[in-house]
Amino acid sequence: MRLHFIAIGGSAMHNLAIALKLKGYEISGSDDAIVEPSLSRLKKHGICPDKLGWNTERIRPDLDAVILGMHARVDNPELLKAQELGIKVYSYPEYIFEQSRDKQRVVIGGSHGKTTITSMILHVLQQCHIDFDYLVGAQLAGFDTMVKITDAKIMVIEGDEYLSSPIDRRPKFHLYHAHIGVISGIAWDHINVFPTFENYAEQFSLFIKSMETGGTLFFNQDDEAVNTVINNDQSSVNKIGYSAIASVTRNGVTYLQNGNDETALHVFGEHNLYNMQAAFLVCGKLGVNKDKFYEAIASFKGASRRLELLAANNHTAVYKDFAHSPSKLKATVQAVKSQFPDRELVAVIELHTFSSLNPDFLGEYKGSMDNADMPVVYIDNKTFEQKNLKPYDSGVVKAAFGNNKLIFFNNCEILDEFLSCINYKGKNLLLMSSGNFGGLDLDAIAQRAVNHTT
Template sequence: MKIHIIAIGGAVMHQLAIALQQAGHIVSGSDDEIFNPAKENLEKYNLLPCEIGFFADRITPDIDLIISGMHAKANNPELTEAKKLNLDVLSMPEFIYQHSKNKHRIVIGGSHGKTTVTGMIMHVLRLLNKQFDYLVGSKVVGFDFNIKLSNEAPIMIIEGDEYLASTELPIPKFIIYKPDVGLINGIDWDHANVFPSFENYLEQFKKFAEMVPSDGALFAVDEPIVRKILDEAQLKLTPIFYKTFPYFVENGHFFLKYQEKSYPLQIFGKHNMQNISAAHKICEYLDIDTKDFCEAMMSFRSANKRLEKLYENKNLVVFRDFAHAPSKVRATIDAVREHYPDRQLISVFELHTYSSLNQNFLPQYSKTMQNSDISIVFYSKHALEIKQLPDLNTIDIIKAFDQQNLFVTTIVNDIQNIIEQYIKLPAAIVLMSSGNFDNWELNINTIKEIVN
């Protein structure tokens, strides 16, 4: 097939392009912005568009299928041309469903932990030599790609994002996947640009739960808000609730506990123990023994940008994390604080999503960074322009976060300057963003020179 992907630069979309090319299809694509690692990956496979932007003349009658990402707006010239030519157009979730409709679809939902839980399940299945397809939002250690599409695998593990599928199909992705097995790993308001109230956001998870068939399975974290929406939903089956997997911490290291045996982990944080419990429920459903599960978890390492360790020596450790919603920011900071209780903690957070750049949503971040010794919030004027959002006032951001030792800047190089001015070793630095800090990178060598 000849396939053209609109918004090919996305984290998943560019991986889908590579997977389709590897499967023998002729693939092209377009986007108005493409950053690394997508840019390098597309270039490696000769899929990087020769010119950045969307152009109607790229859409020709011989294209068999258009796959459109959420980044493609309704007035996108390529979408308009595709409609004129009456070409088949699918959103990414629709395409994934079409591929997997004869497989057993296990969809991992929730406001946080989706990528990590999906990655944990993938890790266990791979170690136990199980056949499966998958779709995950970030690179998982041990896997070359974010997506695998095959004819042979009987199941597909899907990270189920609640965000909208596309401008043409404005419903949550996880509903389009039509789960045979669903999981909800916590709910905290997010994506305020498309779900303007918490009640509206909750409704999406209720619809997701209601889609799970009577011969399937529905797992959910045992939290009051999750129980409330499931009590109100018209479910076809009884949900199975889970709590945090038994664990203990010794000298800052986390261990799972099962049948009087301990299993040392490479990951840390209470939120990750909840993620492990979610992954365990799915693996248990797939007839995987708990002992085998715990042994597999000993070698699991964080997915890309999920408390990913960038640097470490005896006095300094630097992490990168995808945290962007309020609950995710708090959980990430609390995890690092718990792991390094005696170190100075410097937390850096980029406002990058539509929600975080929405002045009305900002108060949701109140005191989310207060467990840090130094907190830095950065936002890009360019990001506001791209998202066509009104400017933000620094004073309003400071009021919204409502805490001490908070710095707010729109100049990305200020981050380095503030860190260099206030750092005291031993220290832990955590960089949190769903974007890329305008391509800025922390200069660790400069920090080492200053403190020495």
């Protein structure tokens, strides 16, 4: 098979390209910008474009297919050439489905928890020596790539609800046709694509309808929006609700309870206990019994940037997290505060996405940081410019969050100086963003925090 990737530098795209190269396919690609870690990884596997930019000469009649990344535009010259030649053009979720037609497909959907649930399942299956393929949205310890495609009979897929490609406006998770599905929760996101909550929630109804006849859906029965979708569904899918897995927390450590036995966990937070129950149910459906699951999950340390511990001592811990939407922000802040109730919490969120910066959406954050003792919001003014949005001041942010304690920064250097002045003894620091805090070195901030505890 000869495949060409348009916008090969994307996170999912370059991982799929590597996976198919390892399967023996002939891979070429192009992009107008490729950054780390994509650049080094593509070079390592010999599929990095020799020059940046688009070149129609790369689109040859002997190509079996072109895979189109979301970063490309509808007028991309390579795309137009492929369409002119009649070459089949796939979005990457379409091609994932093509590669998994004969597999048992597990698709994890939801506004939050997708990556963590998928990661938990992959970890347990690996520990239990069960062969599987996968697509996950984060780099995981013990896994070389974020995509694996072999002859395995099972494929576990993180089911993103965002659009598939510039020419395919369907949400990705509609294209996988799951045999086993999960809906972890529904909270409005992607306002630029789904302008109302009702429109966004409808995508999860369509996800259920996209599942294979006779499939099984596990859903968070404590989520009101999920229950509404489930109650309105008339499909033949077998729907099973779940709550948080049984646990107890002592001295900052969470333990699973299995009869008289307890299993210490590396991860914590109520949202992760819901995630773990979903993973437990899926793994059970794939043949993993309860004792094997508990034994395997004990060594799970979390997905990258999901409550990832950067530094700690006896009275301070610093975490970073990918949280950016209101539901993720609220759950993450609550998790750290509940795990360490005797410590004050300094919580910093960078508003970075189109939705989070949109003043029509900003009110969705109301109350999301109320569990923080010192809530901080940071917005890089350059982000407003990049997304063609009008900047707003601290008053707008404080009113939207409904929190008079909130501190606002729009300069990363001043934010860094502020964080450096805090005495962190008896305090935890939580840094949350899907961006990069204007390029601040979070590891250095973390080390400084645990050292500044006089």
